[in-house]
Amino acid sequence: MARFGMVIDTAKCVGCMDCVVACKTENNVPEGFNRDWITTEVHGTFPTVQMEIRSERCNQCATPPCVYSCPTGASHVHDVGGIVLVTKEECIGCKACIASCPYDARFIHPEGYADKCTFCIHRVEAGMDPACVAVCPTHCMHFGDLDDPNSPVSKLLASRKHHSLMPEAGTQPSIFYLT
Amino acid sequence: MNVISRRRFLKISGVTAGVAAAGAGVLKGSQLLSSSDVMKSQGMQRIPTFCDICFWKCGAIATVKDGKLWKIEGNPEDPLSRGRLCPRGTGGIGAHFDPDRLRAPLIRRNDRGKEEWVEVTWDEALDFIAVKMQAIKKSYGPESIAFFSHGIGGNFFKHTLKAFGTPNISAPSFAQCRGPRDVGFRLTFGEDVSSPERTDISNAQCLVLMGSHLGENMHNTQVQEFAEGVGKGATIIVVDPRFSVAASKAKHYLPIKPGTDLALLLAWMNVIVKEELYDKEYVKRYGFGFEQFAASLAEYTPAWAYVETGIEPERIVETAREMARFKPSTLVHPGRHVTWYGDDTQRSRAIALLNALLGSWGRKGGFYTPASMDVPAYPYPDYPKPVRGKVDNPDHRYPFAHETITNGIREATITGKPYPVKGWFVYATNLLHALPNEEETIHAIQNLDLLVVIDVIPSEIAGWADVVLPESVYLERHDDLNVEWFREPFIGLRQPVVESPHDQKPNWWMAKRLAEKLGLGHFYPWKTIEEYFEQRLSAGGYSLETLKKQGIIRGAKQPIYFDEGVPAEFPTPSGKIEFFSLQLAQAGFDPVPRYTRPPAGPPGSFRLLYGRAPVHSFSRTQSNRILSDMMDENEVWINADIVRRYGLKDGEYIRLKNQDNVISNRIKVKATERIRPECVYMVHGFGHTAKGLKHPFMKGASDAQLLTRYSVDPLMGGTGMNVNFVTIEPEATHG
């Protein structure tokens, strides 16, 4: 079984938001909302400063609280790659998933359903990378099968230092940040 | 394949390597429709074109789904985008959908600047303009019309206005941006850095950025190569009063005092010369006047520079050695927007000289020699020879300006000297945000008999126009061919992807129509723009059909380094790299760069610095709803300690007041550890005041409004703009 994930190289990322823009056009994300975003973490005092810039989105958790909290089953784990998806027709917009997500990855679409990153499943199933990965001018984002030890993402994780976001939340995120 | 290198081209045609002016044919609506297959489309179509959100001109492919523009992506065949657009380019479709767009030709019906208009037909607008132009010509001569332009879209109006007889063709990209750099490099190597810059970033083993904020400044190929360098572990040295994104990737970050870069450059060269770390063979072979230059550096020790720059002497020595270690693959980046302090040409010359010491000009990892395809200009009739010379630079008081000085035209328009300027055409540049000192620009406008603004959005300058001509956005029009000088040569085509939503027209259509109304129809000997393309392309041996299908035609790779056989030629007076410049000495300037401390601001004030965000281009994209969703207003960066001392909070609104008591629109405080305490910083392009820009209206503050002072570069007339100071005004007092 494949488990799709992303490995993002923070050493290369410049935080330009191209990933956010590409997601927006690819998925027609409505004005006022975005499915991914940039976080900039600054430590230290001028001029001794360290900074990590991250492209963030739904972590496509292997233990997804949003799916467990969904009363209708609209939020579910897709059988391809373990991607967490929302069936909008089944969603009643109750926001339980939004409350349960530690990453604040979801929002209510103006049409009334919970919306978030899909790892561009429509592209992935057609053999392409998600739009954010494909657009990145710095080539800092990588997409692939975390369960395949020979995939480029697994190799990057094996060879470079990395972390994920809030591992203590027990969600088992599928997105990793190289440092 | 016909490919020529820049050097050969320079020899053939002198130094006027500009793109040939272009003409256009009249396309009736129906022809325009049939000119692009997509117009009839159902389902999905992918049409290649090139981007226009900035001037980089990345090759792109737009996808239209069920007749509606869906997305735009990089064209993998394009050497500039390498298949990936920058965030602005990706969000470019927002320009087509922008509800704030200009829709129909407008003629002013109240005082200038009141933004009150009558909608007119294209014939009415162009007749009005033609009559005014003829009247100006009759009373003052054709030279009394000036043109301000930005980007490739200006080529057609340039052609019409040259045919009309004016030599006053300008662009703010010279005197408000890259001019000092190009002059400084010309004085040293005899050639420009040009655009796209001939910087070999991807092969640089050591990259030095001086205030150049790659990653925030998104010139696509530069950023891609920068990230490549980071990935390969290149040694990066960043000099900036602000801890930029690039600084966060650097091995050495030097938090310099603003305005003192030249002191650091001189000290670096002092170390490199004193420790004999320079490329001796290169300098001996290609250098002129090295001994005098070397002697002039003696006083500029690292200890001296410490006092000026705030950078410890050990760090200056360490970074100088680091640069030397990787020579000649050390690239001291020349930057792009370099009009900072008024001594910018000399600072740029110091950057050129440092590169010369490292032997990086013409070498891998330094500066390559670009090549271009041979696509001849359209064989137009000769332009009439203007009776009077250009108005911007009387008596060559700025002797090294090789392009027209926009602020020189503005001054002449105010003073009427050396002769009156009575008409301005402004294409795709928001002059009120591009030139410093708005008041002078408005004063000049009041002296005009005609101000025509051609643009896609109702910018601030459009608000002052007599006639506004609404242009189709790049996704709806053809433009001139992009015959690019680059690492590898190529031709790019811009072609319509979708129709214009209202009564907007392409610039070439307007320019040709206007020429006909002026009795200059013979300057447009062809009927359709495709005929124009066909003529030029076939003269070069290329096919329009192929170009339409691919968007890009690539030439064969050429040698681009001296080591690959590019002749090491330096078209300077000595034919060598001029460490000591006799032509500068003869014109009364320092033949080697010398440092003068920049004047300090009033006590209690902060130096105002400005720059770019990756999601906006100048003041031209804030109404693009995709890009405004990324960044809707700017913030003022203030050192966190200062914010505390002023009792302010992060995210709180304040206003800035400059030394001339100009008060900005309200702007949010960004309390940050990423900037020195004596300066503040904001992203350029916000704080719009044009009524028609409904979405970005009064969001954030305009740096341009606060730039009332500027320091003119005596060599080339550029306007140094980092010479303004502001104080912090709590917002409550202005409620």
Ligand code: SF4
């Ligand atoms: S750099 Fe960005 S905005 Fe400029 S042409 Fe390229 S994609 Fe377009």
